[in-house]
Amino acid sequence: MKRFNIVPRPNFIKNLGGYSACRSIKKELVSDTALGDEGYRLTVEKNSVLLEANTEQGFFYGEKTFEQLSFCGKIPCAVIEDKPRFTYRGFMVDSARHMQTVDELKKLIDAAALLKFNTLHWHLSDDQGFRIESEKFPFLNEKGSWRKGDDFGARHTDIPYGGYYTKAEIRDIVSYCAERFIEVIPEIDIPGHTTAIIHSYPHLSCKKEEIAVKTKQGIFDDILCAGDSRTLDFLFELLEEVVELFPGERFHIGGDEAPKKRWEECELCKSKQLALGLESPEQLQGWLTAEITKFLEAKGKKGSVWNESLAAGNLPEGILVQRWMDPKNKSTIWANRANYIINSDFYHYYCDYPYHMTPLKKTYNYSPIPKGVAPIMEKYVLGIECPMWTEYVYTFDWFCYMAFPRFAAVAERAWTIEARCDHSSFCERFEALMPLLRSMGINPAPSYEWNPTPGRRLAGTLGFFKDKIDFKTITNSLNSQKN
Ligand SMILES: [Zn+2]
Structure with missing residues (x-):
């Protein structure tokens, strides 16, 4: 010790x-x-x-x-x-694919506060469910908050899954965080990953047809129609209702994984693009993002987006870009042009892959500053974030197993200067911290998962999860995202 x-x-x-x-x-x-x-x-x-x-x-x-x-x-x-190295020290919780109870979220928030995180990025809307109570748009809850079952990897159920956080619960979480100096950044992903919204209000899509809330993960063609003026009207009304719940500075509007197939075929989208003098559907997304950002700014908020939004080339200056998978390094160019980014690199900081796919050492030893950011522009890397996506992570115990020690490793890289970071020292200190986390209701993965001895590396993950997890699907999805 x-x-x-x-x-x-x-x-x-x-x-x-x-x-x-x-x-x-x-x-x-x-x-x-x-x-x-x-x-x-x-x-x-x-x-x-x-x-x-x-x-x-x-x-x-x-x-x-x-x-x-x-x-x-x-x-x-x-x-x-x-004192901390970075001003943005975030952890992301996906409550769209699988929800956590308010009590579970509070346990996570307590653990995050212990680790000196100051940002909770709360992913609340996706293809598999809409999770915010809305009085203006009741179908978002009556219809969009529910799906027929789960088809994630090897796991299939026909049990309807759903729910949403009431405004009172959201306010409770936000104030619980505020007492612990954690800002909550809500995310409503726009214009892709919006099946739950389209299921509730089909006229918001290009095809105007009802589609079911998704039961599996993926990237889907049906996205919000940028050419229909009712889409922005809806988004402004919805955001007006939602921003009230989140007093923090930032609001995340997604912008990732939005295929342009529908926009290329949609008469409304095509004429909108033409009328605006835009060269491509990607630029149409840039325009949509700019319109929403302007609206948020009028409400005293700053926008955040995933790095795909940079593909448009016409993103408004000043928007915070979250880097996760960026083979063309547009986010580093963004930082080099004096715009803020945060880094949540897929191969290192994503917490939903088994430890033998994303070993803790790989997470810990990764430099928070992405390659290509000029030394004098490093200050534009505002910080780092560890996302926990929950397609496969459907229980709280499993969440904790995958998140700890990874959250702690990312927290340390966010706080501690490079010269003081040391992987083996971290493993020893984290092991000593585990009883305290357990006393808080957080059960980290055992050390053989994340600090393996040779030859035992796979045993832990496979032994613990073999009945719950489909590694073939995960591996395929990991590989497809690499390409
Ligand atoms: Zn359209």
């Missing part, structure tokens, strides 16, 4: 030797530029614990460090001076 088992690893620790008998913290608000908005200085001595910070958020992180330090009983004397 190490003397200082803290995740994320603090950036400076001076070991004073010995142990403290003091359990209560004395807080002192200071004005110390070295600590920044989120930093703190924790001085643990034999008979006193002093916590200094410029802000309440700094105090909060100092307390989280003390919580980890004191969990094992003996509190080592030390001076810890600490």
